Amino acid sequence: LTPDMEPIPCKPLFFDLAMNYLELPSLEDKLESPGKKGASITG
Amino acid sequence: MSKDTNPKEAQIKSAYADVNKYGNNREYDKAIKAVNRILGVAPDDQTALHCKVVCLVQLSKFEEAHKFIEKNRLTSLIFEKSYCEYRLNRQQQALKTIDDGIVQPLPPNLKELRTQILYRLERYEECLDSYKDIIKNTSDEYEDERRTNLSAVAANLAVDKNKDVPDVT
Numbered sequence: 001l002t003p004d005m006e007p008i009p010c011k012p013l014f015f016d017l018a019m020n021y022l023e024l025p026s027l028e029d030k031l032e033s034p035g036k037k038g039a040s041i042t043g
Numbered sequence: 044m045s046k047d048t049n050p051k052e053a054q055i056k057s058a059y060a061d062v063n064k065y066g067n068n069r070e071y072d073k074a075i076k077a078v079n080r081i082l083g084v085a086p087d088d089q090t091a092l093h094c095k096v097v098c099l100v101q102l103s104k105f106e107e108a109h110k111f112i113e114k115n116r117l118t119s120l121i122f123e124k125s126y127c128e129y130r131l132n133r134q135q136q137a138l139k140t141i142d143d144g145i146v147q148p149l150p151p152n153l154k155e156l157r158t159q160i161l162y163r164l165e166r167y168e169e170c171l172d173s174y175k176d177i178i179k180n181t182s183d184e185y186e187d188e189r190r191t192n193l194s195a196v197a198a199n200l201a202v203d204k205n206k207d208v209p210d211v212t
Contacts, residue, residue, distance in 0.1 A: 009202060012195035015188040018126060018159055021152035022100055024066045024074075025093045030059040 051084050062094055071101040096123050105130045122152050129156065134163045151181065162196060171196045171209055 061077035075098040081091040092115055099108035100123060109127040112120055121144040128137035138160050141153050149157060154177060161170035174193045178186070190211075197211045 009198070012198045014159075014162065014192050014195045015185075016159065017185050017188055017192070018122075018129070018152065018156035020185065021122065021155065022097060022126065024062070024097050025090055027059055027063050027066075027090065027094075030056070030090060031063060 054084060055081050055088070062091075066094075066098075069101070071098045074098050075102070092117055093120065096120055100126060103130075121146065122156065125153070125156055125160075129160055129163070132163075134160050138164065151177075159192075162192070162199075165199070167196050167200045171200065171211075 058077045058080040062074050062081070065071070065074035065077060075095060078091050078095045078098060081088055082095065085091065092111075096108050096112055096117065099105075099111060105127040109124065109131065111117075112124050112127070117124075121140060125137045125140040128134075128140060138157065141149070141157050141160075144153070146153060154173070158170055158173040158177060161167075161173060171193070174189065174196060178189055178193065181189070193211050197209050200206060200209055
């Protein structure tokens with residue numbers, strides 16, 4: 001009484017590759033040590 | 044000015060060190076707390092605002108991230124804004140955000156996202172052309188995944204029996 005099986009297209013696999021571009025901005029200029037900064041100001 | 048770093052600056056610097064550390068470890072729940080410490084004393088710090096958006100998106104808080112972008116008028120964060128819209132299933136708006144952004148030619152991040160939006164919008168022919176272009180011009184660690192996506196586009200095009208299955212080899 002169960003209906004016959006029939007093939008249907010499967011949902012294709014699809015990756016979210018845009019997510020890999022989601023990164024924190026560069027923090028380089030925020031992380032320099034106070035000592036280093038002081039030295040550059042005072043020479 | 045005193046030679047000593049003032050307390051506010053020291054606080055910000057130490058918080059940024061934490062953002063950096065937790066960000067590198069992908070511990071975005073901890074990173075966002077450090078970001079909030081910065082915004083507590085420097086609410087207009089553009090880098091911190093950007094960091095907060097990235098943390099929220101990484102934590103899958105797309106609605107909150109989108110509202111935060113709008114409230115703080117972070118108009119330069121086109122990719123982040125469009126990505127939120129994409130994940131919130133607002134594909135037309137996501138496409139508009141990119142296309143209104145007058146960034147031409149699109150950088151790789153916007154190009155990749157725009158192509159995925161075309162897929163969700165079922166604009167498979169444009170999507171196919173866009174993937175072919177990306178694949179031709181990119182060499183990164185996701186080439187296999189991108190070819191899988193290209194096959195998905197081809198599979199959707201193949202559903203239409205009036206059209207030939209595109210050659211994606």
